[in-house]
Amino acid sequence: MMNTALITGITGQDGSYLVEDLLERGYVVHGIVRTPSLQRWQRLDHLLADPEVHDKRLFLHGADLDDVTTIRRIIAGVQPGEVYHLAGQSHVGASFEIPESTCEFTAMGTLRILEILRDCRPVPKFLHVSSSEIFGSPDQVPQDESTPHRPITPYGVAKSFATDMVRVYRESFGFFACNAICFNHESPRRGESFVTRKITRSAAKIKLGLQTQLTLGNLDACRDWGYAPDFVSAFQCMLQQDEPQDLVLATGIPHTVKDWLEIAFGYLDLDWRDWVTTDQRFVRKADPRELLGDARRARRAIEWKPSRTFEEMVIEMVEHEMRVLNPDSSQPVQ
Numbered sequence: 001m002m003n004t005a006l007i008t009g010i011t012g013q014d015g016s017y018l019v020e021d022l023l024e025r026g027y028v029v030h031g032i033v034r035t036p037s038l039q040r041w042q043r044l045d046h047l048l049a050d051p052e053v054h055d056k057r058l059f060l061h062g063a064d065l066d067d068v069t070t071i072r073r074i075i076a077g078v079q080p081g082e083v084y085h086l087a088g089q090s091h092v093g094a095s096f097e098i099p100e101s102t103c104e105f106t107a108m109g110t111l112r113i114l115e116i117l118r119d120c121r122p123v124p125k126f127l128h129v130s131s132s133e134i135f136g137s138p139d140q141v142p143q144d145e146s147t148p149h150r151p152i153t154p155y156g157v158a159k160s161f162a163t164d165m166v167r168v169y170r171e172s173f174g175f176f177a178c179n180a181i182c183f184n185h186e187s188p189r190r191g192e193s194f195v196t197r198k199i200t201r202s203a204a205k206i207k208l209g210l211q212t213q214l215t216l217g218n219l220d221a222c223r224d225w226g227y228a229p230d231f232v233s234a235f236q237c238m239l240q241q242d243e244p245q246d247l248v249l250a251t252g253i254p255h256t257v258k259d260w261l262e263i264a265f266g267y268l269d270l271d272w273r274d275w276v277t278t279d280q281r282f283v284r285k286a287d288p289r290e291l292l293g294d295a296r297r298a299r300r301a302i303e304w305k306p307s308r309t310f311e312e313m314v315i316e317m318v319e320h321e322m323r324v325l326n327p328d329s330s331q332p333v334q
């Protein structure tokens with residue numbers, strides 16, 4: 001019998017890679033999307049245009065994360081064997097401006113789904129995409145699954161709540177539920193407000209004469225940046241373990257925003273110092289400084305390891321922007 005999966009947040013970067021991964025593994029996939037009549041789901045366009053896939057093996061259902069009745073009805077109709085919960089307000093900077101809705105969707109949205117699943121027979125397996133932001137200002141570097149949560153942003157607090165709830169439902173109600181504790185992960189499908197895509201897109205635009213300046217926040221900000229498709233490929237494997245457990249997904253290698261600038265602009269033969277300015281508007285009220293992941297448990301449990309180097313990932317993203325912005329050119333401008 002075919003496996004049936006339900007994905008929340010299917011239209012985002014991770015959701016779009018996950019649906020491809022699950023379809024390739026032979027799953028029937030259902031996705032929950034917001035306001036179906038108004039949105040475009042660019043990252044899914046290729047799948048929705050495929051008559052062998054759309055409404056045959058991939059189905060979309062409209063519901064907001066606070067619409068419990070509709071989500072309950074969708075889950076009752078779909079009867080998924082596995083639920084992948086990716087949805088939520090995912091911009092850390094924005095969480096300072098909209099803390100209530102961040103907690104509403106990221107924290108309470110997760111609890112609501114857990115509560116709905118509690119009434120299912122059998123209870124589907126559940127994967128929650130958690131975040132390194134739960135560690136905030138950690139007292140140990142690198143961080144692993146046993147590192148205490150010390151979030152310093154509204155987003156981190158919301159994710160910490162959701163992560164702990166998943167553990168509580170696993171321990172108290174016997175759910176097969178896991179947190180994938182993901183450090184930053186990027187790709188050409190990253191949203192344009194995240195620093196990595198902002199840099200790669202701007203570098204390409206500047207090279208093509210479409211932009212004259214790039215304004216950023218803290219250039220010394222440091223993160224453990226990996227490649228999104230690698231992270232997403234771990235999600236399904238996590239739900240096939242003998243016993244459910246949380247896993248940290250990370251490269252274990254720190255880089256700064258300046259490293260992104262050096263590689264992205266350098267690849268296009270530009271000196272970033274000629275084009276980049278900083279503005280307090282993009283500096284956060286609080287920003288974790290020492291997020292670095294230890295993914296040894298994931299390596300042992302599911303043989304997970306990154307497939308790309310940092311430099312390969314940055315260059316792939318720059319090349320993608322050059323292709324999209326300059327479609328006549330088959331080669332990146334050197």
Ligand code: G4F
Nearest residue numbers: 090092131132182183184193194195196216217218221282
């Ligand atoms: O790209 P960012 O906005 O990602 P951030 O805040 O680390 O969050 C991302 O990764 C988390 C961990 O996986 C996820 F939980 C979360 O949902 C999201 O996917 O910022 C990265 C760093 C920060 O230190 C930020 O302060 O870059 C710094 N930065 C410097 N200038 C900037 C900018 N970030 C943004 N977005 N824009 C800037 O101009």
